[in-house]
Amino acid sequence: MQRLPIFLAGFFVLLGVSTAVAQQDNLKAFPPAGEGMVRYVIRLPHKERGEEDDFQVELLVGKKVMTDGVNHVMLGGEVAAKPLEGWGFTYYELKKFGPLASTLIAPPPGTPQVQKFIAVPSQLIRYNSRIPLVVYVPADAEVRYRIWKAGPAASAEKG
Numbered sequence: 001m002q003r004l005p006i007f008l009a010g011f012f013v014l015l016g017v018s019t020a021v022a023q024q025d026n027l028k029a030f031p032p033a034g035e036g037m038v039r040y041v042i043r044l045p046h047k048e049r050g051e052e053d054d055f056q057v058e059l060l061v062g063k064k065v066m067t068d069g070v071n072h073v074m075l076g077g078e079v080a081a082k083p084l085e086g087w088g089f090t091y092y093e094l095k096k097f098g099p100l101a102s103t104l105i106a107p108p109p110g111t112p113q114v115q116k117f118i119a120v121p122s123q124l125i126r127y128n129s130r131i132p133l134v135v136y137v138p139a140d141a142e143v144r145y146r147i148w149k150a151g152p153a154a155s156a157e158k159g
Helices: 003-028
Strands: 037-042 055-067 073-075 080-084 089-093 100-102 114-119 123-126 133-138 142-149
Touching: 037 142, 055 073, 055 133, 073 114, 114 142, 133 142
Parallel strands: 089 133
Antiparallel strands: 037 133, 055 114, 055 123, 055 142, 073 100, 080 089
16 A cells, blocks of 8 residues: 555656656757847746636847937837748747837936836737746846737627
8 A cells, every 4th residue: 555655756756857858858849049139938837738828928029228218219129930841830930120210209308227028919829828928138138928828708789
């Protein structure tokens, strides 16, 4: 009888190791980051296959810039979805940031400069917890994400 708990403990350790190895194997398919680039790997929390249809991931790629806190600042650039040939995976890439633009409102005298995260236009991506979300960005970039969940009710209108 004492062998059963030991067997179960060993089984769960092996299961955890095989899951970690499988996740590392998924990363072997993705190339290393190029010169001046960084690879971010996002592992989404596990959801059951049918449940994942109710979720999406908003990918936010940007950087911190100094701003007056009064003007609206925008950052150019496009995060492109790229297929990983022969694997069926998709990765995302921002090769370079576009120009920084701002509204031209005169701030009150003495307005302090603040550091603020400014992102390129974001995009929604299908939720898939079985494959890592891999993003290649310039070295001075940050990658953030938000998980969105659909509400329980779907509505329909008759024309």
